[in-house]
Amino acid sequence: MTSNSSSASTPRLRFAPSPTGYLHVGGARTALFNWLFARHYGGALILRIEDTDIERSTTEMVEGILVGLRWLGIDWDEGPYFQSQRMDLYRDAAQRLVESGHAYYCFCTKEELERRRAQAQAGSGDPQYERKCRSIPPEQVKARRAAGEAAAIRFAVPESGSTFFDDAVFGRVEFANTELEDFVLLRSDAVPTYHLSVVVDDIDMRMTHILRGADHLSNTPKQVMLYQALGAPLPVFAHVPLILGPDKTRLSKRHGATSVIAYKEEGIVPEAFRNFLALLGWTPPDSSKEVMDDRQLIDLFDLSGIAKSNAVFDRGKLDWFNSEYMRACPAVQLLPLIEEEWKKVDLIPFQTSRGAMAATVDLVKPRARNLKDFATLFRAYFSDSFEVDPAAAQKFLKDDTVREMLVELASRYENEAVFSEASTEKVLRDFSAEKNVKAGLLINGARVALTGQGVAPSLFAVMANLGQERTVARLHRATEL
RNA sequence: GGCGCUAUCGUCUAGGGGUUAGGACGGAAGAUUCUCAAUCUUCAAACCCGGGUUCGAUUCCCGGUAGCGCUACCA
Numbered sequence: 195m196t197s198n199s200s201s202a203s204t205p206r207l208r209f210a211p212s213p214t215g216y217l218h219v220g221g222a223r224t225a226l227f228n229w230l231f232a233r234h235y236g237g238a239l240i241l242r243i244e245d246t247d248i249e250r251s252t253t254e255m256v257e258g259i260l261v262g263l264r265w266l267g268i269d270w271d272e273g274p275y276f277q278s279q280r281m282d283l284y285r286d287a288a289q290r291l292v293e294s295g296h297a298y299y300c301f302c303t304k305e306e307l308e309r310r311r312a313q314a315q316a317g318s319g320d321p322q323y324e325r326k327c328r329s330i331p332p333e334q335v336k337a338r339r340a341a342g343e344a345a346a347i348r349f350a351v352p353e354s355g356s357t358f359f360d361d362a363v364f365g366r367v368e369f370a371n372t373e374l375e376d377f378v379l380l381r382s383d384a385v386p387t388y389h390l391s392v393v394v395d396d397i398d399m400r401m402t403h404i405l406r407g408a409d410h411l412s413n414t415p416k417q418v419m420l421y422q423a424l425g426a427p428l429p430v431f432a433h434v435p436l437i438l439g440p441d442k443t444r445l446s447k448r449h450g451a452t453s454v455i456a457y458k459e460e461g462i463v464p465e466a467f468r469n470f471l472a473l474l475g476w477t478p479p480d481s482s483k484e485v486m487d488d489r490q491l492i493d494l495f496d497l498s499g500i501a502k503s504n505a506v507f508d509r510g511k512l513d514w515f516n517s518e519y520m521r522a523c524p525a526v527q528l529l530p531l532i533e534e535e536w537k538k539v540d541l542i543p544f545q546t547s548r549g550a551m552a553a554t555v556d557l558v559k560p561r562a563r564n565l566k567d568f569a570t571l572f573r574a575y576f577s578d579s580f581e582v583d584p585a586a587a588q589k590f591l592k593d594d595t596v597r598e599m600l601v602e603l604a605s606r607y608e609n610e611a612v613f614s615e616a617s618t619e620k621v622l623r624d625f626s627a628e629k630n631v632k633a634g635l636l637i638n639g640a641r642v643a644l645t646g647q648g649v650a651p652s653l654f655a656v657m658a659n660l661g662q663e664r665t666v667a668r669l670h671r672a673t674e675l
Numbered sequence: 676g677g678c679g680c681u682a683u684c685g686u687c688u689a690g691g692g693g694u695u696a697g698g699a700c701g702g703a704a705g706a707u708u709c710u711c712a713a714u715c716u717u718c719a720a721a722c723c724c725g726g727g728u729u730c731g732a733u734u735c736c737c738g739g740u741a742g743c744g745c746u747a748c749c750a
Contacts, residue, residue: 214749246749315676321676368679369679387750389750408680408743412745484687484698508700510700561712589710634709637708638710651710
C-alpha cells in the first residue's frame, strides 16, 4: 500500500443504517459509539443509508432515523449518502471482480436454489450453494447472457485455506473458507447485496474503522475477501456486543426494540439516554464513574473499554440516569423540554416569568423521574386545574375535622402580612399547638390540598412557591376534597 | 444441524494466578420528620460445570453446557 501521507491518521467512521425499520436502541448505540470514537480522535463521521433492499426500504424510515439521531444529539460530517444512488459503483466493482476471476455469473434461479436448500435442510445435505455455475465455460456464459438469460454474480470463495481478521474487540477471528459459500454480490436484477455495497462504499469513502454490531462478526470474513479481491487495505474492525431484551434474547420489534423516539415520548432526556447507552457494552477506565456528560464521554471513549459479552437493556437504570440528569441540570435548560410536555396536555403555566417557572422546576425536579412528571405528577405546581390523588386524600384527608382546620388555617394565612417559608411554618405550628393536634396531621393534609399529591417537597417551601393567594385558595377548598 | 462469539451479584460491570472478589441500578432494613419517588447509613446478593497447568485457580489451557450471532439473489 502506497497511500500518500499526511492525513493518513485521521479516522473516518460511518454509521450505516438500513431504512427497513426505525432507529432502535441497538442502532442508536452503534451510532453513538461511532460518534464518540470519531469525536474523541477528531475524525469524521459519515452517515450512509443502506437502502439496497428496495422492497423494504422506505423514505419514512430514513426520516425517522434522522429524527432519532438528531434527538440523540449525534451529528455527522458527511452524508447522508444513499446507496440507491450509487448503483453504478457496485455494478462496476462486480464487473471488475468477474474480470479478475474473483467472481462469476450464476444462472440458477431463486426458486431452484430455494428448493435445493429446503431439500438439504430436510435431509442431511449441505445447505450451501454447490457452486454449480462456477465452472461454466466462458463462451457458454457469454452466449447465455447474450441470449438475455438473467444472471447473478457470485463471489468465488477459495475452496481451501482460511480467512481471518484481527478485531479490535474480539481479537483474531478465523474462519475456514469451506464454511463460506459463494455468496451473491449482484442480484440478477443488477442490485447489489449488502456485502458488495458495504465493502465498495467503505473503500470508496476511505473508512478507517468499521465499528458495528457483533451480529456482523460472522459476515466479516466474506467482506475481508472482498477487500482483498478488490486490492484494498483492511480497515480496523471493531465489533460491539449486542443489546438484549430483559429476557436475554435479542431485542426485536416485538419486545424492547422500540424506536428511540419512544423514549423521547416517555420523557427521557437525550443526554441521559446517551449516558445510559454509552455504558451498555463500554466502560470508562474508571468504572466507578457512571454519570458523565458528553464532554467526559468523548474524552474517555476508547475501543479498549468495549466489552465482549452482550448486555441486557435495563429500563430501571435508564430511569435512574434520567432522574440523575434532571437533578443535575439547571432548570432553565430543562425548561424547553418541559414546555413540550405542557403543550401536549394543554397546560399553560400560571407563572408569569421564566424565572418563576424555573424556580418551581427547581423545587420539584429532585423528585422527577421523567419529563412527563412536570405535566402530570407536578401539575398542581404550574396549573390551578389539577386532580387530587384519591389515595392521598384518603390517607391524609379522611378526617373531616382536619379539613375544617385547614379551612381555618387558610383564614389565618390570609391575614398574614409576610408569607415566607419560615412564617408559614410558624403559623401552622402555632395553630396546631392551639388546636392541640400534631403538626404533621395538618401538614400532610395541607400537602394534599395544595398539590393533590401525598408526596411533595417540604410543605412550606411549596407554600412559599405557590404564593399566599394560591395557598389560601387551595386550603379553602379542603372541605370539598 | 454447521460455523463463530461469549460466560463475575437479578441487571450493567471492575478486577485478575494468592483480594474480605470492588462499584452502580434494583431489592431489604434503619435513620431523619412533614410526605417520599429526596437524603444519609447498613445489609443481602456473583466468579456456569468438569478436567488439566500450578505450591495455589474465579483468573491461563482444554472439554462440556448455556446464551447469542451468522448460515438469503435481507441488511
